[in-house]
Every structure is written in C-alpha cells, then in structure tokens.
Amino acid sequence: MGTLPDTRLGRTTSFDMSAKQSSKIRVFLRTRPTSNFAQDMIEFIPDSNNINIHAKKNEKRGVVNNQLLDWTFKMDGILHNASQEQVFETVGADVVNRALDGYNATIMCYGQTGAGKTFTMTGATENYQQRGLIPRVISAVYQQIEKRVEQSVSIRISYLEIYNENMFDLLSTLPEAFVGTQAMTIIEDEYGVSIKGLACT
Numbered sequence: 001m002g003t004l005p006d007t008r009l010g011r012t013t014s015f016d017m018s019a020k021q022s023s024k025i026r027v028f029l030r031t032r033p034t035s036n037f038a039q040d041m042i043e044f045i046p047d048s049n050n051i052n053i054h055a056k057k058n059e060k061r062g063v064v065n066n067q068l069l070d071w072t073f074k075m076d077g078i079l080h081n082a083s084q085e086q087v088f089e090t091v092g093a094d095v096v097n098r099a100l101d102g103y104n105a106t107i108m109c110y111g112q113t114g115a116g117k118t119f120t121m122t123g124a125t126e127n128y129q130q131r132g133l134i135p136r137v138i139s140a141v142y143q144q145i146e147k148r149v150e151q152s153v154s155i156r157i158s159y160l161e162i163y164n165e166n167m168f169d170l171l172s173t174l175p176e177a178f179v180g181t182q183a184m185t186i187i188e189d190e191y192g193v194s195i196k197g198l199a200c201t
C-alpha cells in the first residue's frame with residue numbers, strides 16, 4: 001500500500017499504511033513517552049494519523065548524495081500513551097466480532113526489542129488493569145458467545161512461540177526434556193498451514 005513520489009528531488013517518501021474503506025488490514029502505531037525519546041527524528045501527528053521520520057544526513061557520503069532523509073507513514077490510528085483498555089477497544093474488540101462472524105483474524109505486533117510487544121500482547125501481571133490483548137480478547141470471545149445464543153461455537157487454543165527460529169509449545173504439559181524429542185513440524189495441506197505436534201486444548 002505504499003506510494004512513492006519522485007524521490008530524485010530529494011523530498012519526502014510517503015507510505016500510506018492506513019486501510020482504504022473496506023481494506024482488511026489495519027495498522028496502528030503505539031507510542032509512549034520515554035526519557036530519551038528521539039524527538040528530532042520521530043514526529044507523530046495524532047490528528048492526521050501521520051508519523052514523520054527525519055534521518056540525519058551522513059556527511060561522509062559527500063554534499064551531493066541521494067540519501068533519503070524524510071519519510072511519512074500514514075496509519076489507521078496512533079495510540080499515544082494509551083491504556084491497555086484503549087488498545088483493546090481500538091484494536092481487539094472489532095477483531096473478536098469479525099472472528100465470530102466467521103472470518104479469520106490475526107493481531108500482530110512488530111517492533112524492536114524493548115518496544116512493548118510483549119506488554120501489548122500479554123501485558124503485565126502485576127495488576128489486572130495492565131493485562132494485554134490476549135487475555136482481553138479471550139474474555140471478549142466468551143462474552144460474545146454468551147450474547148450470540150443462535151450461534152454454536154467451539155473454541156480451541158494453541159500457544160506457539162517462535163524464538164530464534166525455533167518453535168516452543170507454550171501449552172505443552174510434557175516435561176521439557178521430552179519437548180525436544182517430539183519435534184513439531186510445519187505442514188501444509190488442503191486446510192492450510194498448521195503445526196503438527198502442537199498442543200491444542
């Protein structure tokens with residue numbers, strides 16, 4: 001969904017990551033204030049849902065170079081300093097409804113280490129307010145099912161972690177020593193891609 005204006009003039013490159021009306025993928029940016037925020041390089045404008053990135057010119061590459069210095073990304077929303085509740089309301093609630101309407105649904109977090117992916121998905125365990133998307137979505141699924149009396153729904157849960165290109169079954173009750181010997185494998189069949197050997201409740 002990127003639009004690339006003429007960058008030979010050395011001006012801003014813009015990427016429109018926001019959804020066009022019926023588009024199925026929505027992109028949100030979650031930001032939070034930090035003591036060492038790179039204010040000169042990252043500028044976000046919540047009203048327009050734009051984020052501007054300004055890179056510093058690398059002097060070593062000479063005065064005349066075609067190095068890109070400015071990018072603009074348009075999001076579906078910017079969640080600045082948002083609570084876990086607000087993140088769920090904006091990102092999660094609709095996904096639950098669509099899943100129960102019969103569509104596949106995915107929520108994915110992307111960012112560098114320390115950006116807040118685990119905090120967003122799992123949340124902090126110290127208090128209930130800090131719980132993340134996964135516990136909130138699971139609870140919303142059960143609430144919705146209670147309301148949808150005309151629908152018959154079955155729920156199955158798997159919990160897979162991919163870390164350093166290795167798969168870990170987070171619901172496996174087998175002792176760790178056994179997990180390695182019962183290796184999981186990725187298979188593709190007429191139902192799509194799945195993981196053989198992954199626990200499913």
Ligand SMILES: Nc1ncnc2c1ncn2[C@@H]1O[C@H](COP(=O)(O)OP(=O)(O)O)[C@@H](O)[C@H]1O
Binds near residue numbers: 111119
């Ligand atoms: N929005 C937030 N509000 C408060 N603390 C946060 C927030 N996002 C992340 N943190 C904290 O910052 C640290 C790094 O976040 P984490 O989710 O572990 O990053 P990642 O999984 O992307 O590597 C953790 O201690 C986490 O609790």
Ligand SMILES: [Mg+2]
Binds near residue numbers: 117118119
């Ligand atoms: Mg993490």
